[in-house]
Amino acid sequence: xxLVLMITLLLTIxxxxxxxxxxxxxxxxxxxxxxxxxxxxxxxxxxxxxEFESFIQEKIDARVKQLGLDEPWYTPQRIGITxxxxxxxxxxxxxxxxxxxxxxxxxxxxxxxxxxTILLFTTSTIIISILGIFLGAMSxxxxxxxxxxxxxxxxxxxxxxxxxxxxxxxxxxFAFTYHIFPARATPSILPSEPGYFFALMHHMALPxxxxxxxxxxxxxxxxxxxxxxxxxxxxxxxxxxxxxxKKNIIYKHALKNAAPPIITILALSLSGSLGGAIITExxxxxxxxxxxxxxxxxMMDLPVIVGSTYVLTVFFLISIFVADVLYGYFDxxxxxx
Numbered sequence: 001x002x003l004v005l006m007i008t009l010l011l012t013i014x015x016x017x018x019x020x021x022x023x024x025x026x027x028x029x030x031x032x033x034x035x036x037x038x039x040x041x042x043x044x045x046x047x048x049x050x051e052f053e054s055f056i057q058e059k060i061d062a063r064v065k066q067l068g069l070d071e072p073w074y075t076p077q078r079i080g081i082t083x084x085x086x087x088x089x090x091x092x093x094x095x096x097x098x099x100x101x102x103x104x105x106x107x108x109x110x111x112x113x114x115x116x117t118i119l120l121f122t123t124s125t126i127i128i129s130i131l132g133i134f135l136g137a138m139s140x141x142x143x144x145x146x147x148x149x150x151x152x153x154x155x156x157x158x159x160x161x162x163x164x165x166x167x168x169x170x171x172x173x174f175a176f177t178y179h180i181f182p183a184r185a186t187p188s189i190l191p192s193e194p195g196y197f198f199a200l201m202h203h204m205a206l207p208x209x210x211x212x213x214x215x216x217x218x219x220x221x222x223x224x225x226x227x228x229x230x231x232x233x234x235x236x237x238x239x240x241x242x243x244x245x246k247k248n249i250i251y252k253h254a255l256k257n258a259a260p261p262i263i264t265i266l267a268l269s270l271s272g273s274l275g276g277a278i279i280t281e282x283x284x285x286x287x288x289x290x291x292x293x294x295x296x297x298x299m300m301d302l303p304v305i306v307g308s309t310y311v312l313t314v315f316f317l318i319s320i321f322v323a324d325v326l327y328g329y330f331d332x333x334x335x336x337x
Contacts, residue, residue: 001317008313009083014074016302020082021073023095023302025064032059091307096299097292100191106307109292114311117277117288120204124211125270131212132219133255133262139220140227141250148224155221163214167283170210181206185286207284215269222265226258233257260327267323 013020036042036056046052064070071078085091091106099109139148175183185207187199230236231254239249281290289308296304 001321005313005317006083009086009310010079012306012309013079013082016306017073019300020302020306021069024067024092025069027093027095028063028067028069029060032056032063086306086310089307091310092303094296094304095301097295097301097304106303109304110289110307110311113287113289113292116200116286117281117290119200120207120286120288121211121277122270123204124208124215125266127208127212128215128219129266131216133223135216135220136223137227137250137255139224141231141246141254143228151217151220151224155217158214158217161214162279163210164279164283166214167207167210167280170206171284174206185281185284204286207280207286210284211280219265223258223262226261227254230254230257263323263326267319270319 033056036059042055043052046055061070068078068081073079073082089107091110093104094106094109097109098104099112101108101112103109135147135151139145139151142148171183174180182203185203187196187203189196189199227250231250233254236249236254239253240246277286277288277290278293279290280286281288282294285291289312292304293308295301296308
């Protein structure tokens with residue numbers, strides 16, 4: 001996990017290195033000039049403009065040297081310092097974007113957006129997994145039945161349409177035609193106002209319904225395929241001969257044996273949705289990490305891109321670690337004594 005994180009950081013720095021270097025130096029210039037502008041007595045101490053500009057340039061050069069920006073961005077020292085700052089969540093200030101409170105600190109911007117993405121996609125993933133596991137287990141235990149054919153057909157149809165296209169249809173039908181849900185998923189009131197949470201829940205309904213409608217069919221189809229193989233195993237046949245209740249066989253024994261691959265898919269889909277929600281959040285205008293990524297890429301706000309990439313990589317690695325730990329519980333063969 002640490003190796004993957006280090007490689008991701010290194011590749012990110014290499015990809016944005018030269019551009020990030022220019023942005024950091026511009027930030028130093030802005031910071032120095034702002035400090036001097038806030039102290040009018042400094043400007044009054046100079047007799048002409050040239051001396052004043054020379055003084056500002058000396059301050060800028062000293063600050064650049066102090067931060068180590070006088071060396072090329074690709075030197076080992078610069079790369080090491082940059083990686084260290086990213087690891088301790090010191091992403092610097094955004095170039096163009098800001099938080100709802102007006103802060104340009106990238107860490108504050110991410111901490112403001114991340115909970116909203118977690119709220120939307122964790123909720124949708126939980127609903128999708130519950131529906132998918134239940135329908136998949138039922139379909140896998142009744143091959144070629146009506147519910148099996150309906151589940152398979154719905155999975156093929158629902159997974160064939162891109163989520164952004166379905167999202168636009170849902171907005172057109174339920175926001176513009178019938179006025180049931182708002183067209184934008186961003187509440188019109190400020191987060192500091194008392195009713196913001198309930199407004200957020202109301203605005204979240206349409207994207208949540210769309211994500212669940214698109215996702216649970218393919219989930220059910222995956223679980224169904226896992227269950228088809230397990231239901232042919234000898235231990236299932238033995239339990240049927242012993243007269244054990246069919247529901248107990250399906251949900252207590254067969255489904256537990258199918259749990260390891262299901263957990264892997266759940267962990268990957270949950271962590272992947274946090275970073276792969278760019279198009280979904282952009283379509284619904286949901287104020288989360290996906291839309292933040294979209295805006296940062298559009299404006300080439302590199303500090304936000306680097307910070308978001310790091311945070312989402314950490315979440316991805318944590319989800320994989322949790323999945324590996326759960327493997328030991330569901331599959332005794334994976335346990336290490």
